[in-house]
Amino acid sequence: MSKTVVVYHSGYGHTERLAQFVAEGANAKLVVIDADGNVSEADWALLDDADAIVFGSPTYMGMVSWQFKKFADATSSKWFSRAWVDKVAGGFTISANLSGDKFSTLQYFITLAMQNGMLWVGQSSLNDGLVNRLGSHSGVMAQVGATESASEIPQSDLDTAKAYGKRVADIAQKFKA
DSSP: OOOEEEEEOOSSSHHHHHHHHHHHHHTOEEEEOOTTSOOOHHHHHHHHHOSEEEEEEEOBTTBOOHHHHHHHHHTHHHHHHTTTTTOEEEEEEEESSSSTTHHHHHHHHHHHHHHTTOEEOOOOOOOOSSSOTTOOSSSEEEEOOTTOOGGGSOHHHHHHHHHHHHHHHHHHHHHHO
16 A cells, blocks of 8 residues: 655645545545644655655645745755655645636646656546536646635535545555555
8 A cells, every 4th residue: 555645734724625535535644734834853754755745735826825835945855865756746726716726836736746756646537527627637626715614615626636635546556566
């Protein structure tokens, strides 16, 4: 079985809910980026030991949150030591607007993964109304209105997150073998 870790920042609980579904699908551990953009030393060790890492952040102003960016900048030591080379990577995001420029957040995750020598996993699900309703093939995109709570995230977006988590973990297992 592959070891998958979901590392995310959540400002208002929406990204956290998605992270839980990704983690459930992947049978993964969760690493929370705190309000100051930090993770613990134990969490860094989990990330280093993982076969796959799935990145998550809300999309704010067309980009990851500053807390996630601070975490990403801290991965420069991983880049320098090549610690994450050949790990499998994936990502997910959520915003209030239907577009919300979520694609630019996923592109940021892809760039971060590529710079660390990681192998990106895209979304395999077709937009069939049940999963992948927003039609992203780069990772998971979810959307819920600005005044809606995390409990109001559409079930299809949560199902997409769970299926994507499973896909990342399955690919990591195949690659590990």
